Amino acid sequence: MSSFPVSENVSKMRASSTLSAMIAAADLREQGFDVIDLTVGEPDFPTPPFIRDLAVEGLAKGLTKYTPSCGLKTFTESIAHFYQEQFGTDFAPSEVAAACGGKQALFNAVCTLVNRGDDVLIPKPYWVTFPEIVAFCGANSVYIETEETDFILNADQVRDAITPKTRLLIINSPSNPSGRVVPADEMRRIIETCVEHGVYVLTDECYLFFAYPPAEVFTSAVLPREIREFVAVAGSFSKTYAMTGWRIGYTIANEPWTKAMVKLQSHSATHPTSFVQYACARALERRDESMSAVGAMLAEYKRRRDWLIPALRTVTGFKCPMPEGAFYAFVDVRELLGDRFKVSADVADHMLHNAHTVVTDGAGFGAEGFLRFSYATSMENLEKAVERLRNLF
Ligand SMILES: Cc1ncc(COP(=O)(O)O)c(C=O)c1O
Incomplete structure (x- = not known):
C-alpha cells in the first residue's frame, strides 16, 4: 500500500x-x-414511532433543502422553549445551534475556543473522543485523576489542576464510561471554580435524561447568565430518543461563541438534515409524549x-x-x-x-x-x- x-x-x-x-x-x-x-x-x-412519523411529515412538507447553518428557526426555538419548560432556563434561541450529533457539537465548541498549546482539563475516565478533539486542535489534554472520589469529579480536584495555561474543562455527566453522576451542587461548584479562574467549561450532556433517581438530571444551561458566559452545553438526541443514526445534536452557548461555531459548521457539515431538524423540533413541542x-x-x-x-x-x-x-x-x-x-x-x-x-x-x-x-x-x-x-x- x-x-x-x-x-x-x-x-x-x-x-x-x-x-x-x-x-x-x-x-x-x-x-x-x-x-x-x-x-x-x-x-x-x-426511535419512538411518533418521531419517525414527524420526519416523514417533514419530507412531505418539502423540507429537503438547505437550512441556515445554525439550524431551522423552529429547531433553535423549540430547544430554547423545551429547556425553559423542563428546566426553567432563560437562554434565547440565538444561543442554540444545531449540529450533526453531540460529537459535532463537541468538535464545534472545542475548535472555536482552544488554541495550539492551550491546556484542556479532562477528568478520568473520559469518553474517548475528548482527547482526540484536543489533539486535533494542537492543544494538550491534562487529565484529572478521580479514582479517590469513586470517579466523581469535585471542585477541589479542578482547582488543583488549573494553571495559567488552562483554557477549558470538559465534563461528561452522567459519564460514559463510568456511569457516575456528579451531583448538581458539585457541578455548580466545579463550574464556579472554573469561572473564578477564567476557565471555560464544556458540559457533554449526551446522557442528560439518563440519571436514575435519586440521582438528579442537571443541565448547566440553568446556571445564571454571568456563569453561562463561560459555559457551552453539548446536547444530543442520539441516546435520549434512541436516534443515533439520525445525527442530530446541538450546542447552547453565549451568542459570540455560538456564532463562531456556526461559522465553523457552515464550512464543514453546513447543518444537520433538514427534515430531521423538523422532526426533533415538533417532537420537543410534544413534550409529554x-x-x-x-x-x-x-x-x-x-x-x-x-x-x-x-x-x-x-x-x-x-x-x-x-x-x-x-x-x-x-x-x-x-x-x-x-x-x-x-x-x-x-x-x-x-x-x-x-x-x-x-x-x-x-x-x-x-x-x-x-x-x-x-x-x-x-x-x-x-x-x-x-x-x-x-x-x-
Ligand atoms: C459521552 C458521549 N458524548 C457524546 C457522544 C456523541 O454522540 P452523538 O454524536 O451520537 O450525539 C457519545 C456517543 O457515544 C458519548 O458517549
Missing part, C-alpha cells in the same frame, strides 16, 4: 480503541459462535442495571460500584491482574475467546484495570453473559 502524508493534526489523533475487540468479535461470529456484544454505545430501542418515551427507556435501563450490577459482583475478581446514570457498568478487574493477565485488555481478551462475550477495555478511557459493560442490550443477553462469566476466572 502506498503511503499517504496524513496531516499533522490528524496523525496526532488515535483511532477508536474499541475497534479491535469489535473486529475480533465479528471474526468469531463468522466462525458460527454465539457472541454477546456488551460494547454497544447506543440504545437498543427503536417525548418525556414519556424517555421515561419508558429509563425504566428499562434501570431494571437492567438493578439486576446486572449485583450479578456482576458475583463474578470472581469483579468489583462494581452502582452507576447512577447512562447505561454502562464500569467493572474494576484489578484483582485478576498478575501472572495470568497482565492488563485489563488480557481479561477482556480471555472473556472474548472463552466466554464469547465482548466488553470494552478501560485503558482507552484512561482507566487501565477496568472494563466497560454496556447494558443497552436485552436482559436475556445480560443473563447469558453473566452465566458465561461466573465460572470463567
